[in-house]
Amino acid sequence: MTAPTSDHPTLDTSNPPLRLRHHCGVVGVHSPSEDRIPEKLFYALFSLQHRGQESAGIAYRNQGRLVVYKDLGMVSTVLGRYLREKRSSTVGIGHVRYSTYGGNKIENVQPVLASCNKGDIAIAHNGNISNAGTIKDALVEEGSIFQSSSDTELMLHLLARSRAVGFFAALRETLARLEGAYSLAMIHDNALVAARDPLGFRPLYIGRNGSVTVVASETCALDMLRIGDYRAVAPGEMIIADESGVRSEQILPSSQKAHCVFELIYFARPDSSVFGKSVYAMRKRMGAALAEDDPVRGDIAVPVPDSGNTAALGYAEAAGIRIELGLTRNHYTGRSFILPTTAERELAVRMKLHPVRSVIKGRSVILVDDSLVRGTTAGILVKLVREAGATEVHLRLSSPELKWPCYFGIDIPTRGELISNTLSSKEIADHIGADSVRFLGVDRLRSAVGTADDFCFACFTGDYPIGVRDRDKE
Ligand code: SF4
Numbered sequence: 260m261t262a263p264t265s266d267h268p269t270l271d272t273s274n275p276p277l278r279l280r281h282h283c284g285v286v287g288v289h290s291p292s293e294d295r296i297p298e299k300l301f302y303a304l305f306s307l308q309h310r311g312q313e314s315a316g317i318a319y320r321n322q323g324r325l326v327v328y329k330d331l332g333m334v335s336t337v338l339g340r341y342l343r344e345k346r347s348s349t350v351g352i353g354h355v356r357y358s359t360y361g362g363n364k365i366e367n368v369q370p371v372l373a374s375c376n377k378g379d380i381a382i383a384h385n386g387n388i389s390n391a392g393t394i395k396d397a398l399v400e401e402g403s404i405f406q407s408s409s410d411t412e413l414m415l416h417l418l419a420r421s422r423a424v425g426f427f428a429a430l431r432e433t434l435a436r437l438e439g440a441y442s443l444a445m446i447h448d449n450a451l452v453a454a455r456d457p458l459g460f461r462p463l464y465i466g467r468n469g470s471v472t473v474v475a476s477e478t479c480a481l482d483m484l485r486i487g488d489y490r491a492v493a494p495g496e497m498i499i500a501d502e503s504g505v506r507s508e509q510i511l512p513s514s515q516k517a518h519c520v521f522e523l524i525y526f527a528r529p530d531s532s533v534f535g536k537s538v539y540a541m542r543k544r545m546g547a548a549l550a551e552d553d554p555v556r557g558d559i560a561v562p563v564p565d566s567g568n569t570a571a572l573g574y575a576e577a578a579g580i581r582i583e584l585g586l587t588r589n590h591y592t593g594r595s596f597i598l599p600t601t602a603e604r605e606l607a608v609r610m611k612l613h614p615v616r617s618v619i620k621g622r623s624v625i626l627v628d629d630s631l632v633r634g635t636t637a638g639i640l641v642k643l644v645r646e647a648g649a650t651e652v653h654l655r656l657s658s659p660e661l662k663w664p665c666y667f668g669i670d671i672p673t674r675g676e677l678i679s680n681t682l683s684s685k686e687i688a689d690h691i692g693a694d695s696v697r698f699l700g701v702d703r704l705r706s707a708v709g710t711a712d713d714f715c716f717a718c719f720t721g722d723y724p725i726g727v728r729d730r731d732k733e
Contacts, residue, residue, distance in 0.1 A: 282668045283369070283385040284310030284476040285463070287352040287444030288484075289451035289500035291470050296351035297328075297341040303473065303480040304334045304353045309528055310385070310476060311355035317341075318370040318381035319351030320449060325379045329354075329368045349502075350451050352444040354383035357670065366407040370446075375419035377426040378448050384411040385476055386440030386461045387668040392731040394436065414443075430454070430497070431510045438725055440519075440667040442492070444474050450501035454510070458517035458724055459494030460667045460715065462533035465505075466490075472500040477531040491535060516713035517724035521669055523708060524658045525629040529569050534713070539569055541708065545657040546573025546627065548703040553578065555653050555695055557625035559618070561585035563640060570657035571627035580625070585618040585644070601635070608639040620648030630658040631687070631698070632671075634678040638691035651694045659701045659719040660684075666727045671718055 284307030288299045300317045315337040316329020330337045334355060354369040370383045388394075391410035394417070399405070403416055414433055421429035426447050434441075440460030445452040453474040455463045465474045466481040466489030474492065475481055481489050492498060495513035499506045518534040519526075529539040546569065560582045562571030575582035592611045624644055631637055637654060644652050660679035665671045674680050678687055679698075688696040701719050705711035717723045 282311065282357060282387060282670070283383075284308075284355045284480075285352065285383040285385045285442060285444040285474075286354075286476070286480055287350075287383070287446075287451045287453060287474040289350045289472045291349065291502050293347040293349060294471065295345050296348035297338075297346045299471075299473070299484055300351050300353040301334065301338045301341045302483050303475055304338065304355055306480040306483040306528075307355050307476055308334050310526065311357045314356045314365075314368040315354070316368055316370055316383075317351055317353040318372060318383075318446060319346070319348040320446060321346065321348050325372055325374075325381055325446065327370060327372050327381065329370065331365060331368065350446050350449055350500075352381055352383045352446055352451070354385075354444075364407070367409045369409070369411060371407070371409070371411050371415060373415045373419065375415070377418055377421070377429050379446070380415060380418065380426070381446040382411050382414060383444045384409075384414070385442045385463075385668065386456065387666060388413065388437050388441065389439030389666040389725065389727050390437065390731050391439075392733060393728055396730070414441075427497075427499075434497075434511060438727075442476060450499055452497065452499050453492055454497040455492045455494055457495035457511040457513040458515060458715075459513070459534070459713075460517055460519050462518075462522060462527065463492040464489050464532075465492050465498055467505070472505055474498070477527055477533060479528045479531040482530070515724065517667075517715040518713055519667065519669065520704065520708060520714045520716055521630075521658075521665075521718070525566055526669070536708075542569035542629075542657065543573035543576075544707040545699055545704065546570030546575075547577035548573075548707045549627075549655050549657055549697070549699045550574045550577035551703070553655070553697060555625070555697075556580070557651070557653055558622040559583040559585065560625045560627055561619070561644070563626060563628040564588040564612070567626075567628040567657070570629060574625065574627050574655060574657075578625070583615075583618045585615050585624065585647075586640075587613045587615060589613065604635055605639045605642075608636055609643065612640065612643065614643050614647035616647045619644055622649060623651040623653070624649040625653050625655055626693075627655045627657065629656065630661055631656050631678060631696075632661060633676055634682075634687060634691050637693075641691050641693045645692065652692075654688070654691070654693045654696045656696070656698045658699055659704055659716075660698050661718055663718045663721045663723075664732075665718050666723070666732065667715070669718070 286303040318327040388410040417433040442461040442463035466486035495511035523541040560575035
């Protein structure tokens with residue numbers, strides 16, 4: 260297996276971030292005739308930037324070779340050159356990533372390439388293989404060498420070592436061995452290949468515009484490329500787009516689904532559809548459900564921008580109170596700072612969010628956000644709103660209490676770090692200095708989402724859709 264090397268510095272990720280983080284977003288484009296594929300990948304990845312801000316990369320086929328260009332940094336920084344230097348190609352894939360598993364090292368940046376007995380392959384992966392540790396132990400025991408700590412490289416090992424004849428037979432065999440979450444965009448020789456795990460944890464969409472085929476994590480990337488004709492890649496489905504057209508095959512049985520409900524609560528962009536549902540409509544419904552039995556009647560609902568915006572609209576509408584943009588977000592602070600001390604964290608939040616004193620002063624404020632992780636940011640925000648003159652501050656969260664880690668692609672801290680595992684709502688309110696704290700109940704979230712049996716709620720309930728071995732939990 261080959262992996263590019265670099266002497267880029269690694270970022271320090273030893274201190275916890277201020278918000279939950281997603282692993283990745285993927286995109287793939289195929290055109291039967293030469294097209295500006297890298298440029299298309301740039302625009303699609305730019306739309307998916309919210310899914311990962313620490314590294315970006317693309318791989319594309321050029322004159323019979325696979326070319327990869329990737330680095331630590333945002334899409335515009337890493338891939339901006341492709342807007343100036345137009346490159347033609349017939350197939351390409353792209354990836355944005357947060358560092359979680361294995362840290363933010365250049366060797367973990369995707370797409371990952373390999374040239375092996377199954378051909379030239381490039382992979383971009385969104386998700387988390389929940390039996391990666393077990394499989395990797397077995398491969399290392401047999402002598403395999405890994406150059407990265409990402410579970411994506413593991414897939415290339417399995418593909419190369421498969422005794423099945425041909426790439427597609429090897430891919431079917433490989434995917435059948437994997438457990439957990441994967442939405443994949445791949446290049447094999449001149450074909451674009453997409454596949455999704457049988458439980459459908461992460462979203463993946465496919466669309467066409469004329470003869471151009473695009474796959475992407477969210478529909479906002481397809482909208483960006485002006486592709487209006489799209490559908491979800493089904494859980495367990497593999498799609499191949501090559502010079503002979505687009506083919507689809509159900510390669511793994513999918514009787515049960517486990518769509519990640521957090522995509523609807525927080526991760527996906529509100530203008531996207533994921534799992535066949537409008538993210539915007541879902542968030543409004545969650546906000547409304549949160550207001551339904553709330554005994555507190557505030558003067559105004561104030562969203563924590565941008566994550567609380569849409570839920571706050573739903574809350575205000577259902578509660579019959581005004582929504583006011585009482586917190587202004589400074590959009591120029593870049594990625595969340597990762598800082599060790601409380602004072603530095605407070606400064607980071609103050610740099611990012613500013614209360615609008617004229618809106619808040621003298622009012623009872625319902626502060627609406629999507630979730631509560633450690634409570635650090637919430638405590639600082641409550642303090643900011645009080646300092647701006649609020650008479651009362653009530654925090655409302657449009658998700659239930661986060662109590663369990665995720666093994667399927669979201670970076671949720673350990674149980675001990677999650678504030679809802681140690682404190683009740685009343686105690687959290689005291690801890691962060693709020694007048695009250697209320698969460699959306701699990702049952703209300705299930706009703707708001709509809710088709711709840713198709714969703715995973717494990718980080719709230721501990722009821723995981725598939726078992727995860729202790730080795731793999733590490
Ligand atoms: S455990 Fe939570 S974050 Fe992870 S897939 Fe399930 S719902 Fe999503």
